[in-house]
Amino acid sequence: MPLAAWIEYLAVAACAMSAVLAAEGKGIDLFGVLVLALVTAVGGGTIRDLCLGARPLFWIEQPLYVWTALAAAVVTFVLVRFVSLPAKTLGLIDAVGLALFGIAGTEKALAFGAPGIVAVLLGIVTGVAGGILRDVLRTEVPIVFRKDTELYATAVFAGSLLFIGLREWTEDAKWHRWLAMGVIIALRLAAMRWKWRLPMLRLRLR
Template identity: 85%
Template sequence: MPLAAWIEYLAVAACAASAVLAAEGKGIDLFGVLVLALVTAVGGGTLRDLCLGARPLFWIEQPLYVWTALATAVTTFVLVRFARLPAKSLALIDAIGLALFGIAGTEKALAFGAPGIVAVLLGVVTGVAGGILRDVLRNEVPLVFRQDMELYATAVFAGAVAFVAIRFFQPPAKWHRWLAMALILALRLSAMRWKWRLPSLRLLDREP
């Protein structure tokens, strides 16, 4: 199996696990958790494939992605019922899924001949869209839109730009993926640690 496929399987598993952890305390039953996990795991990749015109969609072409998401969701569901996970578990697993899916999406867009800036944007969509759908379904403001949220989509953007830039100057190599994913993960975790945030829009007070 190609390395790119393994990365996407790991991303699906990470996003499915994050969805289960996000459902904790929301009164969602097992069926609801499975739906939430599937939407989170394949949502970003689905939007990417629709934008690229890729048919069939990645999880329809290879149903093992669906089984991976479901198996991870059930395993995580059972685990959290019998063990108390650290408070930062959701944020950490979400950051891993963000890094994996962000570069997987960017690489697939480049493989389809997308221009660099389009590949970067589709990498961001692949990384964050599943989490947006997850948060909307659980009646929360999506993480990416919160004013108090540390660098999130920005971390994916930076990693995707680095990946595209490296591929522009050098022939494809495996280490390009790992470097770009490590950059996303490092930025996200550092932002969580030191509260790095983008400035928010504040209009100057106007005289009546």
């Protein structure tokens, strides 16, 4: 199995786990949790594939992605019922899923011949769209749109841009994707730790 496929499987599992953790306190039963996990795990990749014209969609072509998401969700669901996890667990798992899907999305877009900036945008979509759908289903403002959210999509933008730059200016190597994913995770976690945020729009009206 290609390394890129393994990365996407890990991304699916991480996003499914983050959905289960995000459902805590919402009074959602196991079925609802599984739906939330699936939407989160495949939502971003589905939008990416639709934009690229990739047919069939990645999870339809390979149903193992669906089983991976369901298995990760069930294991997490059972685990959190008996084990008290640290408060920062959700943020860490979400950052990992963000990085894995962000670079996987960028790489797939490049493989379909998309220009660099389009590949970066589709990497961002792949990374954050599942979380947006998750939060909408939880009747919350998506994390990427909240005023108190630390660097989120910006972290994917930086990592994807680095990934494309490394591919362009250095010999093709597997470490490109790992370095780019590491940058996304490090930037997201550092932003959470030190509250790094982008400036907000403030209109000066008379």
